[in-house]
Amino acid sequence: MKKLITFLSAASILLASSSAFSAADSNAAIKSKLLNLGLEASKIIDSPMPGLKEVTTNRGIFYTSADGQFFIAGRLFDINNGMKNLTENAMNELRINGVESFKDSMIVYPAKNEKYKITVFTDTTCGYCRKLHGQMSEYNDLGITVQYLAFPRGGLNSRSFYDIQSVWCADDQQKAMTASKNGESVKPANCSAPISAHYELGQAAGVNGTPAIVLDDGTMIPGYKPPSDLIQLLAQ
Known part of the structure; x- marks a missing residue:
């Protein structure tokens, strides 16, 4: 039982490390691809829409796929919450800071x-x-x-x-x-x-x-x- 617990703990740590590396690798890829567009990414987070990254850049907020292949320049709205402009909310935070x-x-x-x-x-x-x-x-x-x-x-x-x-x-x-x-x-x-x-x-x-x-x-x-x-x- 002790060996099993040790194995599970090690596996959890390995999985967490792998996920962290994967996320960092993904963000690095996004930053690299956006640089080719003249955009410098300062912050990359998961957007409210699953599978989409919200990227804060020197030219505003944009969206990309997790691997950076697809790029969206536009506004993201939440239909279920009265067409809430999620992009503008993020821009407001950027301006305040x-x-x-x-x-x-x-x-x-x-x-x-x-x-x-x-x-x-x-x-x-x-x-x-x-x-x-x-x-x-x-x-x-x-x-x-x-x-x-x-x-x-x-x-x-x-x-x-x-x-x-x-x-x-x-x-x-x-x-x-x-x-x-x-x-x-x-x-x-x-x-x-x-x-x-x-x-x-x-x-x-x-x-x-x-x-x-x-x-x-x-x-x-x-x-x-x-x-x-x-x-x-x-x-x-």
Whole structure:
């Protein structure tokens, strides 16, 4: 009996090790194949749909078969739960974690009597980014704190990248942001501000244009929202 128990224990350990190796091997295969598509996978888990992997990448969330042969770019819905958008739920979590990771490198315009907080991926040149910034006092007066992450629309190493980097590297970031949004020149500056990392988070979070507003629950609102419209949405 003792030998049998020992054998069963050894077999269980071997089986568990084999499963772990198999899962790791499968994830490695998925990462390798996605790299060929220009996608860097940072997280691979079982999706709510059996047999399908949910893959978090530098360009958002996608799905693959367990061996990485089949690739799905689209949304996954749960019909039995009111067409719940499972992909968007996963994206919300990605945005929440991303915003939290950059909480110390944002430019913040706090409301004195804060009721809500929004995070805005912004660029210094886009018209609606400038319009939003021009109404900052109205947002703040409604109890909305606005915190900025950088999203240079021209991409990395573009003119917009260096312009917004200069804002983040200025001694007075708020003053520099306002000046830049007013079309004024900001003294060129270079520092360790994580502009590239902000931009990469935006791409992973599904930002396709600016401004892009992220709420506390991870919901993303693309485009500009007037203060009166935004406060109604936040109050729902």
